[in-house]
Amino acid sequence: MIELWHCPDARSFRPLWALEELGLEYRLHLLPFPPRVREPAYLEVNPLGTIPAMRDGETFMTESAAIVQYLATRYGPSDLAVAVDEADYGAWLNWLHFGEATLTFPQTLVLRYRRFEPGKAEVVADDYAKWFLSRLRQVDRALADGREWLCAGRFTGADISVGYALLLARTLKLDADFSPAIAAYWERLRERPGFKAAKKAQKIELDEALSS
Template sequence: MITVWGGQTSRSIRVVWVLEEMGLPYRVRQVDMLAAKQDPEFLAVNPADYIPAIQDGDVVMVESIAIMEYLMARYGPTPLAPAPQDPTFPAYQQFLHLGEAGLATLMMPVVVSRFIAPDAERENWGATWCLQSFQKRLKLVSQRLADSSYLAGEAFTAADISVTYALNLGQRNCGITLGDAEQAYLARTTGRDAYKRAMERSHEGVNT
């Protein structure tokens, strides 16, 4: 049984979504990242104290994209990950990693500035720069969606899971305004049954 350590609106949704798409058994353990004292059992898994993390037998991993790649390679093959020989593979790889390295990571200084920082430090230069950079990199997504329904082509892949999280984060917590093409794209990705199940499981933290 795979254990996912995560939170209700965290990057762990990417992991749970992959698990649901692949039909793999798992359980969710909720982690409160704002708790004054963290769960020792979780810290034994990830002493760096961030989510998501997974336990899969003797395997312990952190970092949402790495976990996604592990699950698809370990329990695949799966349509979520095109083969290296597939013409869609380069775009898949680019957007799989852009969703975190190029988009979601930029939103963290904005989130902590707006919701955690002292009032006088909330509108800081770094957060403003991150917002501007997000908007620039969002153009890569917009350009791709002008030519295809999904980021690797006409088929849904893990790249869409990665980027959907980032777009939702930017829209929900950082005041990012998405265009019609991006909104239609999110309607397609979040309309999937596996996404809906993943959201339910991530909020409930129940066992399979």
């Protein structure tokens, strides 16, 4: 069975969401954030101490967007993946990794200096918040023609990757600066059955952990 190590609403939400969209069975290990500090035993699973970690048989992975790509293709055919012979294959790959490399990275510095180390580098946090919002305009441009999803005319793993970046932005209260198109896109994403199921799964696991 697939195993996923996860912190609520962390990057590991991407593969959790993908697992729910694909209807796959999995075992969820919920950890406190940051796990390398608050759950030292986790280093035996993932020496990097980062989230996510996923094990599927002999396969072990730690990159959230790559795990989404793996699940969508390994357990396909699935609408979450875009095939190499589809016109939007390149766009799918680009958006899939844009969500992490371009949109999530600057937010991690906002998270660090506004939530975990407030007062230490407020200018850095403000600058990277602006950086994130400037990069988000690329998503706005893609949605400007009225499309519902980023590529291939359907919901794909690319939307999961970018969608998590929007979830993090909401956590950091950056969503007040969403354009109307991105705000509407976010509402479509959060209404996905897979998104709701992933939220429910992490809540159930958290409730059980707190009651034990």
